[in-house]
Amino acid sequence: MPTLRLILGDQLNEKHSWFTSVDPEVTYCLFETWSESNYTRHHIQKITGFFLAMRAFAKRLGEIGHTVVYRTLDDTRELQLESISDNLGQLASELGAGTVEYQLPDEWRLDQELNRFSENFGGVINVFDSEHFLSERMDVRDLFQGKKTYLMETFYRMMRRRYDIMLDAAGEPEGGQWNFDHDNRGKLPKDITFPEAKTFPKDAGAIVDLLDRHGVETMGRMKDNRFAYPTTRGECLEALADFCANRLPQFGTYQDAMTVKHPLLYHANLSFAMNTKMISPKEVIDAAIAAWRSRQEEITINQVEGFVRQILGWREYMRGVYWAKMPAFAASNDLNHQAKLPDWFWTGETKMNCLSHAINQSLDQAYAHHIQRLMVTGNFALVLGVDPDEVDAWYLGVYIDAIEWVEITNTRGMSQRADGGLVATKPYCSSANYIDKMSDYCKGCHYNKKEKVGERACPFNSLYWDFLDRHREKFSNNFRMAFMYKTWDKKDGDDKAAILERAAWVKGNSHQL
Template identity: 50%
Template sequence: MKTLRLLLGDQLNQKHSWFRGSQENTIYFMAEMRQETDYTVHHIQKIIAFFEAMEKFSEWIRNKGIKVIYYRLNDKKNKQNLIKNIEDIVSRHKIEKFEYQLPDEYRLDQQLQQLKGKLSIESQAYDTEHFLTDREELCDFFHGKNSLLMESFYRHMRKKHKVLMNNEKPEGGKWNFDQSNRKKWNDKLGKPKQYQLKSNVTSTLARIKKSGVKSIGKVDPENFIWPTSREDSIKLLRHFCQYLLPHFGDFQDAMDPNEVFLYHSRISFSLNSKLISPKEAIDTAIKSWKEGKASIGLNQIEGFVRQILGWREYMRGVYWMSMPDYENQNKLKNSNDLPDFFWNAETSMNCLHKAIQNSLDNAYAHHIQRLMITGNFALLTQTHPDQVESWYLGIYIDAIQWVEMPNTRGMSQFADGGLVATKPYISSGSYINKMSNYCRDCIYDVKQRTGENACPFNSLYWNFLIEKRKLLKDNHRMSMMFNLLDKIERKELVEIQRRAKKFMTKKQ
């Protein structure tokens, strides 16, 4: 039976069972398409990374002696639409069966369901064989429970997969070392040793530009820093385990204006495109920890495991449990526009300038920069979650909707009303000052709430509490904040709101 197998751009799993056994009468199909480059405005490095990784993966398949149809963006046969391309190939190649791996994005899942209804041949879906859960596992786990507490799910995953466990008890007697992951970094340890990956992507960039694809950010095409092959992804993972894991847990929340990655692994694109699997990332890190326990503390390895085994799988479960209604959630009724400086970093607030400039330069910011700098500011200025989500989905190299949406709409913007987060993740400038070195070089005074020199985060924070009090008054985790709000004198509250309104109405 002549079979067509579809591979999407985030399904680059060399270990998939599809590639074992006979491939006779099987054709694989991959395509760069405008439907994928244009559904939001993406960072140029993100587009390049996917196209480079896809093309290398198609070559890997071809080198195994398997037939591959690969459409580049400018190929004449490319109809720029998934359904139209597959229908055309099925017709021209007289395909008798269509197979695909389950997509991780709801929109693509719906598109392929629609395609199955249109095709007159047999269709079959397969698991991607990547995640440590299936789509429904989180929903089943929390069935009948009152809340979706990530910590409960994380412990379930640790037990199920026997990760960092001593029989039925957690390694070291504690499940979570998050309290030990909040140190402020300075360069007394020396600069973190980064893996120097530099590849030439000139031809891919030229193809994208020639096609007229709109993008944001910048790229040095002769020194592309992201892994786009399994081999480079594994090298990056091993480098992390050897040089960065020993301090990862301590400083995973730290921020510094002169350090792009600090001790973070940079494997999120490799994971989300499936060049490597979460299991091998966890297994590799734990192996390094066991071999170097004297130099790698338990809080370092547990912090890494929690991000992948816990948070990543949890976000995916929330996504599939909550779609399609989730993408319309706006429980705080925010409606303002995203400030213009999110697209050019032209703001005098040093933390925002550095975090956004880093994002534009590298298609990257780590989770605290996303949550407590850009996300915090967007929430405090009461920006519509659709606009925030679109920006996050476009700007980061690892942003695919299944992971980006619940992190942004749920964790960052509290638009789901508390499904993911137990309270809004908001702060004044004090948290930013505690966890970063941004404030020391800023024109604003982080200690002041009012006055022209006062940190904007301070007035925005208290104004948010004033304006959203009715919506959040029943959240017990907000009670201390509201008690502190009640202690501020009326005259100062008026000035706080005046200053906050000024920043909320300014485009810059």
């Protein structure tokens, strides 16, 4: 009896053991569905990227001899099959497949959908690992059992030891320390140049027409319908080699820097490639370490350790937090924030230069690096007091790499502190001072980075102190925030009142900023 194997849009792993041999009794299936196109308002480049990569993957499987059924959005809409499980059940019946197999999904909602499908399917269900991640679903839960805070550094060191990554013969970290974060906060010199990253432009007009035809509502922009991200494993490997050759040598030092001069700086921009599983975290880590070992006169240890930490540490850790805390994590709002996200998050039309740049870049390229996400857009939403549901929806939609397991943990946890401090020991909020220190955004801005009150005062300044003031009960005893509360308490009463008055105006008129 035939076997039907489901491949989700983020399971494009050509190296999976499923594909080591060709079995004429096995049919693989991939579906473009209404439910996946509309569970949030996606960036046009995000849906385009997934559909192009899925189509290329199906074509590749067919070329190496596998039997593949691929249904486009035209096909699934014509069949009036809205969801993945609807299509899977119908196709299994059509083929007479007594066995359905799938890989563990990485999103809670799809995991639940396929669990329900399994309960109702009359035949055999077999579930496989995706063979992508370096940790198990519940590793983080088990490591921090009973703890109120999940410290990423603890998990990161465990993973370094588990895979013997950058350890010496005695099992100690190379370079004498586990973490070189203090060497990874450099501000960009004025005369620095940025290497142009390799891109893979292709005409995406057919996908755009498809989405228009079916009324799929999107956000963001894609100039001339040209899509530039890698959509095949070969292209992803080229992108990885390009990063290691040209940007890794200065990645770590400047990974927190921001500038209007270049969108990518020295970042890898490989998250879409990894989150669709076209390439694996292990091969990305191995490539970076190999480049460092062969070019140590050019690539210092803080460059490669900072990169490894983002993948082996942060990425795996966030997935573990997701599975440890879902589904409750998706409803967390520890600070009880209720404000709306300003409309200009969808247009970029704000006089705040930092937010205008970061948001327009996100809308144009479906990309912003982690500090732009954390300390510009996320920071503003936090100090404004935006409902984390609103922040989630925007982040999940706007970025090409945003799949819920990685988006929601970064947004509700790291960025918005909605999780009660599980992920971060302090809220990631700041005044204009941090943004000015780490970027050139404040230069030429409509608002004055130094002023706290008045019409031209940077909104970050009053909102920052207002945030601390209204959440004093939660944070005044936090050792990492004690100095700032002492600073606030030393201010004159009239100064405090003026700052809070300015913040109240900003909160009530955020759409005008």
